[in-house]
Structures are given as structure tokens and as C-alpha cells.
Amino acid sequence: MDIAPPRSRQQRKADTLARFEHGEDAWVASADANGEAYITPLSYVWDGATFVMSTVEASLTGRNLAARGRVRFAIGETRDVIIVEGTMETFTLATVPTDLADAFAAKLWDARRDPEPPAYFRVTPRRIQAWREVNELTGRLLMRDGAWLV
Amino acid sequence: MDIAPPRSRQQRKADTLARFEHGEDAWVASADANGEAYITPLSYVWDGATFVMSTVEASLTGRNLAARGRVRFAIGETRDVIIVEGTMETFTLATVPTDLADAFAAKLWDARRDPEPPAYFRVTPRRIQAWREVNELTGRLLMRDGAWLV
Numbered sequence: 001m002d003i004a005p006p007r008s009r010q011q012r013k014a015d016t017l018a019r020f021e022h023g024e025d026a027w028v029a030s031a032d033a034n035g036e037a038y039i040t041p042l043s044y045v046w047d048g049a050t051f052v053m054s055t056v057e058a059s060l061t062g063r064n065l066a067a068r069g070r071v072r073f074a075i076g077e078t079r080d081v082i083i084v085e086g087t088m089e090t091f092t093l094a095t096v097p098t099d100l101a102d103a104f105a106a107k108l109w110d111a112r113r114d115p116e117p118p119a120y121f122r123v124t125p126r127r128i129q130a131w132r133e134v135n136e137l138t139g140r141l142l143m144r145d146g147a148w149l150v
Numbered sequence: 151m152d153i154a155p156p157r158s159r160q161q162r163k164a165d166t167l168a169r170f171e172h173g174e175d176a177w178v179a180s181a182d183a184n185g186e187a188y189i190t191p192l193s194y195v196w197d198g199a200t201f202v203m204s205t206v207e208a209s210l211t212g213r214n215l216a217a218r219g220r221v222r223f224a225i226g227e228t229r230d231v232i233i234v235e236g237t238m239e240t241f242t243l244a245t246v247p248t249d250l251a252d253a254f255a256a257k258l259w260d261a262r263r264d265p266e267p268p269a270y271f272r273v274t275p276r277r278i279q280a281w282r283e284v285n286e287l288t289g290r291l292l293m294r295d296g297a298w299l300v
Contacts, residue, residue: 025228029179029187036220037179037187041228070186077227078175078191 003133009150012130013142016082019075020046024108026073026084028053030064038064042073045107050124051084052104054111057092057119065121066090073123082130086123096120153283159300162280163292166232169225170196174258176223176234178203180214188214192223195257200274201234202254204261207242207269215271216240223273232280236273246270 007015024043031037040061042053055062065071065088075082091100093112100120101112111118128143130136142149157165174193181187190211192203205212215221215238225232241250243262250270251262261268278293280286292299 027177027189027224027228029181029189031179031181031185031187033185035181035183035185036218037181037214037222039177039179039189039222039224039233041224041231064187068186072187072189074177074189074191078177081191083189 003135006136006139007132009139009142012136012139013148013150016128016130016142019082020051023075026051026053026075028061028065028071028073030061030068030071032060032064033067043108045104047103050122051086052100053121053123054104054108054118056114056116058116062119066119071121071123080132082128084123084125085127086125088124089122091120091122093117153285156286156289157282159289159292162286162289163298163300166278166280166292169232170201173225176201176203176225178211178215178221178223180211180218180221182210182214183217193258195254197253200272201236202250203271203273204254204258204268205271206264206266208266212269216269221271221273230282232278234273234275235277236275238274239272241270241272243267 025041026044028040028042029037038060042055044051044053069088070085071088072083072085075084091097100122104111104120124146125143126146129140130142131140175191176194178190178192179187188210192205195202219238220235221238222233222235225234250272254261254270274296275293276296279290280292281290
């Protein structure tokens with residue numbers, strides 16, 4: 001299989017921001033109190049600085065995430081990887097800021113109307129990696145400690 | 151956006167087995183000793199009953215997985231989800247069965263020749279879920295306790 005030449009880190013940052021803006025779904029990792037790891041797809045909205053996600057508050061993923069202040073998720077495909085690590089705030093129906101729930105509803109759906117109460121998660125990225133094939137493993141770190149490196 | 155009608159569970163099983171056979175990459179969840187969850191793409195080989203994966207033994211994912219006897223991973227896309235939970239055996243360069251490493255090498259690459267020693271993981275699926283959109287959430291469980299339900 002032919003492998004494309006590696007992108008510059010500037011190009012990766014541009015591609016990454018476009019994916020944040022136009023993509024909808026992330027693969028979110030979480031772990032329960034016993035350290036068992038789970039993976040689930042969650043939709044997101046990116047506002048230019050933070051991600052908002054939502055899931056059923058009482059679900060396994062909802063409970064796992066609410067118990068933590070950090071999260072890691074992947075966006076894209078396995079040969080076009082973006083991995084985001086971020087700090088995370090959790091909101092319930094009672095505590096979610098209206099503008100946050102409105103922004104989620106505007107792009108996705110109004111989870112406030114779901115039959116089961118949602119939790120909302122606001123994620124501030126602290127570390128971002130992006131790579132396609134092995135020839136992009138060098139230079140895959142785009143953000144560290146919340147600061148873009150490019 | 152138009153949503154296709156839900157597939158039958160028989161069709162989902164057929165689609166799932168085709169993906170196992172022809173796909174190459176999975177999103178693998180793992181957690182460290184502190185219960186922090188991670189996600190990483192790993193390549194796999196499916197032999198009709200088990201998956202074989204490999205990563206660098208000393209990597210974060212390699213160490214996280216080796217410390218556990220179960221694993222969960224996703225195959226496919228966020229709107230064409232297959233989630234597999236399985237029991238897992240871990241092998242090192244010293245313990246990996248030759249036929250297992252040969253099968254991995256035949257489809258992917260010979261990790262035994264990698265500069266950093268690999269770990270191999272043999273996963274026996276115990277639970278499989280498959281769905282595309284929300285209209286397929288019902289009936290998404292295809293395997294439970296290692297037995298196909300369809």
C-alpha cells in the first residue's frame with residue numbers, strides 16, 4: 001500500500017481544527033471504579049476552545065466520566081488519528097449552563113428533552129496528537145499542557 | 151439526514167464477521183493502575199474465533215493491557231459501530247506461539263523484528279454489540295457470554 005508523505009505539523013494542526021469544527025463523533029475512553037476500561041461513541045460540539053459532549057447521566061459512560069476530571073478520546077479514523085486529552089467539567093440537567101446546552105442542541109439534538117436525564121461534559125484540550133501512518137509518528141504532538149506547539 | 155432502516159440481527163452478524171475478516175484496525179481502550187483511561191489504534195488479525203493484536207511491550211497500552219485479563223475495543227466508524235469485549239491472553243517475544251506470531255506477520259507485519267520488543271494479545275470475544283444509528287440500538291447485542299445470539 002502506498003503511503004502519502006508526512007504532513008507538516010502546521011498542516012496537521014489545520015486538519016485537526018477542521019475536524020474539530022466539522023466532525024460530530026468521538027470514540028471516548030472511560031474506566032469504572034475497578035479500572036475496567038470502556039469505549040463508546042459520543043457526539044460533540046467544538047466551540048473553538050472546548051468540546052461539549054453529552055450522554056445519559058445514569059449510563060455506564062456517564063457515571064465513569066462524571067467520576068473523573070480528565071478524559072481521552074479519539075476523532076477520525078484509525079489511519080487518520082487525532083487523540084485528545086483534556087480536563088473535564090460535568091454538568092447535570094440542574095447545573096448545565098443554558099448556553100452550553102443550547103450550543104449542543106443547535107448542532108446535534110436537545111438532550112434536555114431526552115427521556116433519560118443527560119449529563120453534559122465540557123472538555124478543555126490539554127494534549128493533542130495527530131498522525132496518519134507510521135511516517136507521521138514523529139511530530140504527532142500538536143498541543144502540550146494546553147498550548148499549541150505549532 | 152436520512153437514516154437507513156435498521157438491519158436484522160442476522161445481517162448485523164454477517165456484516166460484523168465480514169468486518170472482523172477484512173478490517174485491520176481497532177480502537178482499543180485500556181486503563182492504567184490509577185484508573186486513567188486511554189485509547190489507541192491497534193491492528194488485528196481475526197482467525198475466525200480469536201483476535202490477535204500487538205503493540206510495543208513497554209508502551210503505555212502494552213503495559214495497561216498486559217496487567218488485565220479483559221479488553222474492550224471498537225471496530226469501524228462511529229456511525230457503524232462494533233464493540234467487542236473479550237478475555238485476553240498476553241504473550242511476550244519469549245512466550246508467543248510461533249503460529250500466532252506467524253499469522254500476525256502474514257496479514258500485517260512481523261512484529262518480532264521490530265526495534266522494540268512487542269507484546270502479543272490473543273482476545274476471545276465474549277460480548278459483541280453492533281449498531282449504526284439510534285434505530286439500531288434495539289437488538290444491538292449479538293454475542294453474550296461468548297455465544298452468538300443469532
